[in-house]
Amino acid sequence: METMGVQAIIREIIKTLTAEKRTIRRVFFTACGGSLAGIYPGMYLLDRESKTIDARLYNARELVLSPPMALDEETLVIACTLAGTTETLEALDFAKAHGAKTIGIFGQDYTYERSSVDYILRFKTIADITTPMIQTNVVVSLQLGFALLNEKEDYSYYDEAEQAYTLLETLAKEIRSYSQSRARKFAKQFAEADFLHVMASRASMGEAYAFVLCSLMEIQWINSSVLNSAEFFHGSFEVLDKKTPILQLIGLGEARLADERSTAFLQRMGENYFLLDVKELYIDILPPHVKEYFQHTAFDLALREFITQLAIERNHDKWARRYMWTLKY
CATH class of the missing domain: 3.40.50.10490 (Glucose-6-phosphate isomerase like protein; domain 1)
Structure with missing residues (x-):
């Protein structure tokens, strides 16, 4: 589903889980290489600011090979890849098989052809000097983090994030x-x-x-x-x-x-x-x-x-x- 913005995606996930008498207790960020580093800020934000969410960062291959027991229906897995890194796609398949909600942060030109992603957000590489910062995976990860904080915990500084x-x-x-x-x-x-x-x-x-x-x-x-x-x-x-x-x-x-x-x-x-x-x-x-x-x-x-x-x-x-x-x- 690519027509929804970050805030709408988070609201829908929370609404769906609430109807099932569940909530988001964990957010696992996963990727490989530069993409893994790129979504670190979203994990760090939640780790620092959230009182209700356990935020973690995993290399995609390690998430599959050595998964945490906590990966379940109350986990949101956010995966990032510019061009369809195999290990990252496999991590999404693995997460979905364990009942997690999934968001894929994918490169602008990548065509996703599997069925393990609930929502798709697009980003452009910062290596291109014409890429607006708001469209980088770094900032998309932060937008997701701030949206989660706002929807779940009424984050006091959400307006400051919007201004930033x-x-x-x-x-x-x-x-x-x-x-x-x-x-x-x-x-x-x-x-x-x-x-x-x-x-x-x-x-x-x-x-x-x-x-x-x-x-x-x-x-x-x-x-x-x-x-x-x-x-x-x-x-x-x-x-x-x-x-x-x-x-x-x-x-x-x-x-x-x-x-x-x-x-x-x-x-x-x-x-x-x-x-x-x-x-x-x-x-x-x-x-x-x-x-x-x-x-x-x-x-x-x-x-x-x-x-x-x-x-x-x-x-x-x-x-x-x-x-x-x-x-x-």
């Missing part, structure tokens, strides 16, 4: 312009690096994962890892010396304290680090109570400029692949 949607194009324009010089500096600093850690916390972990997996490893063939700012002092800081390359994302919310602590240690003991603070990315133009949940979009816009400049500096084609699209695997 209208400001995203202004945010994108400012970030793309601002990030050019920062991206060139980043690219020159790490052009010769054969390894790069990316550190973040909580709301920014999805974007850190996306940048490591999709940008550094897939697009530039640079070995990389995701570090957690709060976990940094429980083992991983032992690799830090003056040469260790680290990109630190400094986010919003209470977890910013963890980012600031790890940043202070980088400044004290390291040298080859690069700091990117979401506060320098015009995030404060968004309403105060919801801007934390849009920081994935802000970082993503900036880091796409970073990876473009890094590819130029390294003379490594962004579309080159060793295995993806070329081998059967």
